Amino acid sequence: MSNYVLEVEQLAKSFKYFQFGPVDLQVEKGTVIGLVGENGSGKSTFFHLVLQLLSPDRGTVHCLTHDISVNSSTAKEKIGYAGNNIYEGYGQLTIKQLAQLVSYWYRHWDKDKYRTMIEKYQINEKEKYQNCSAGTKKKVEFVFAMVHSPQLLLLDEPFSGVDIRSKRKMQEELADFMENPHNAIILSTHQQEEMNALCDYLWIMDQGTIIAKVEKDEILQQWMRVWLKDLPNEIKQHRYVVEYDVETPNIVTNNFEEMEKVLARSNVAYTHFKRMELDEILAYIMEEGR
Numbered sequence: 001m002s003n004y005v006l007e008v009e010q011l012a013k014s015f016k017y018f019q020f021g022p023v024d025l026q027v028e029k030g031t032v033i034g035l036v037g038e039n040g041s042g043k044s045t046f047f048h049l050v051l052q053l054l055s056p057d058r059g060t061v062h063c064l065t066h067d068i069s070v071n072s073s074t075a076k077e078k079i080g081y082a083g084n085n086i087y088e089g090y091g092q093l094t095i096k097q098l099a100q101l102v103s104y105w106y107r108h109w110d111k112d113k114y115r116t117m118i119e120k121y122q123i124n125e126k127e128k129y130q131n132c133s134a135g136t137k138k139k140v141e142f143v144f145a146m147v148h149s150p151q152l153l154l155l156d157e158p159f160s161g162v163d164i165r166s167k168r169k170m171q172e173e174l175a176d177f178m179e180n181p182h183n184a185i186i187l188s189t190h191q192q193e194e195m196n197a198l199c200d201y202l203w204i205m206d207q208g209t210i211i212a213k214v215e216k217d218e219i220l221q222q223w224m225r226v227w228l229k230d231l232p233n234e235i236k237q238h239r240y241v242v243e244y245d246v247e248t249p250n251i252v253t254n255n256f257e258e259m260e261k262v263l264a265r266s267n268v269a270y271t272h273f274k275r276m277e278l279d280e281i282l283a284y285i286m287e288e289g290r
């Protein structure tokens with residue numbers, strides 16, 4: 001049995017001003033992946049192509065071995081998607097009416113779970129969707145993504161505009177979801193706090209392609225700013241040195257473990273070192289990938 005929840009091969013689409021892909025990827029069960037990248041790098045487009053809300057020019061998408069272009073409804077039953085304003089076309093409906101409509105799409109829509117979540121997030125079911133606040137719309141999308149017990153969650157900036165208490169509840173909900181080792185999540189975010197709290201891996205998207213896939217804990221451990229007694233050329237030019245500053249001699253290394261050995265071999269002493277923030281590391285990786 002495959003250990004992948006999602007398998008994407010050569011997924012590509014051309015727009016007038018933007019080329020997406022080709023993108024190849026596999027999502028293992030039990031992992032939470034953060035999709036990060038600058039505005040317009042293609043994160044939402046990725047979700048739309050995976051779900052065939054946009055038809056790709058080429059490529060295949062398999063969710064738990066079901067080809068989404070062939071067994072669309074079987075594959076989509078396994079996926080919970082919360083995107084940006086996906087229910088905007090149904091804005092005239094109240095949340096209750098919208099829930100009834102969406103429940104027809106899923107055989108495993110859990111009415112009790114729906115009721116519990118609506119109460120938990122204090123969503124007024126009588127409100128028309130179009131009149132809901134931006135944060136409430138996000139919560140509605142989140143609830144709709146969760147209640148049919150999917151195995152894969154695709155969440156496009158799920159916490160944007162959501163208040164602090166609700167965000168905490170949502171994050172707890174996602175932690176519970178990941179208690180099941182068969183589940184997986186891909187979520188896009190611009191917030192390092194969300195990456196820190198939730199993600200195992202970060203996939204960095206730039207200009208329609210994934211330029212790097214990194215393990216979050218590993219980069220937090222290995223990327224380091226190190227202050228040195230002196231800065232010889234061999235250190236400046238070393239492959240593990242991403243940046244250096246000669247004035248207050250220091251380097252940014254992407255492999256601290258190896259760099260310590262290199263410094264020892266070169267007889268270069270360091271005075272101190274400092275861990276880097278995820279934001280800072282990601283900015284370097286994006287710059288390098290260009």
Ligand SMILES: Nc1ncnc2c1ncn2[C@@H]1O[C@H](COP(=O)(O)OP(=O)(O)OP(=O)(O)O)[C@@H](O)[C@H]1O
Pocket residue numbers: 015016017018037038039040041042043044045046
């Ligand atoms: N339906 C479409 N028609 C034309 N171009 C499109 C369409 N959908 C996406 N694009 C192109 O894809 C690009 C990437 O957009 P996308 O929404 O995927 O970016 P993003 O990474 O999600 O950005 P953000 O971080 O701002 O949400 C857009 O700049 C646009 O050029």
